[in-house]
Amino acid sequence: MRIDMNDLSAFVAVAQAKGFREASRASGMSPSSLSEAVRRLETRLGTRLFHRTTRSVAPTEAGARLLDRLAPALTEVFASLDTVSALGDAPSGTLRLNVPVNVARLILPGIVTPFLALHPRIRLEVTAETDLVDIVAAGCDAGIRYEERLAQDMIAIPIGPRRQRFATAAAPAYLDRMGRPRHPRELLDHACLGSGSANGVAHAWTFEREGELVKIDPSGPLVVRSGAAFDLAVDAAIAGLGVISIFEDWLRPHLDSGALEPILEPWWQEFSGPFLYFSGSRLVPAPLRAFIDFIKGERDIR
Incomplete structure (x- = not known):
């Protein structure tokens, strides 16, 4: 079965945004284009993917199952494309980090400014909170935490003072x-x-x-x-x-x-000291790879 990748991306965007208008603002596609893409996908699959009312849009059971498998797969696909494109171009895109408040206040200021100056095409989004979160579920590329709070299946790299x-x-x-x-x-x-x-x-x-x-x-x-x-x-x-x-x-x-x-x-x-950590089960996006290389370079200088 051949299905357009754009239709799959549109489905994920609508499901994650919980609405066509909300997905339009996030994706840059018009609500009508998103609706048409979802309709094509439903036709190809032969099943309804969303419950639609005038007030809400929610995945059906089939839509929820598809989203669970498709969203991580699309993330891997786009990360792969980022990795390949980064070979010939300066890394670009958004890097999302989840960090403790003390790291945001005491450690990142000395790292963020020179990193972004070196990589002007990267946009950094930092969420600072005390509790440990599932960075993958939260949509973050990486997190920073201390050793005793790191999950065993994460790759960890020292960052900041040891x-x-x-x-x-x-x-x-x-x-x-x-x-x-x-x-x-x-x-x-x-x-x-x-x-x-x-x-x-x-x-x-x-x-x-x-x-x-x-x-x-x-x-x-x-x-x-x-x-x-x-x-x-x-x-x-x-x-x-x-x-x-x-x-x-x-x-x-x-x-x-x-x-x-x-x-x-x-x-x-x-x-x-703290560690930068990220999932070892996924390809490393170009912005995160650039951040890792920068941290390693800073550590080598010290």
């Missing part, structure tokens, strides 16, 4: 008033500016020194539920509201200026 630390600090005025803790457990008597996940689970603070591991559950007047809100906690710490524990790079400007004073530094826990 060692990082959590730093603990407070405003000098607060420490003058409340005292300077000499052991992590003394933080239980301090106002701590904590953080937690979106589902309400509080993050414990972990300290380590000479093989001794100490975890405490911080308690205090402020808890932030998203990495994007860490700046609020930092401002509160500078204002003297309490003790904060966060990525050292996030606090470094304030530690250097004296606005915050480091405490318990011998106990600061060190951990490995």
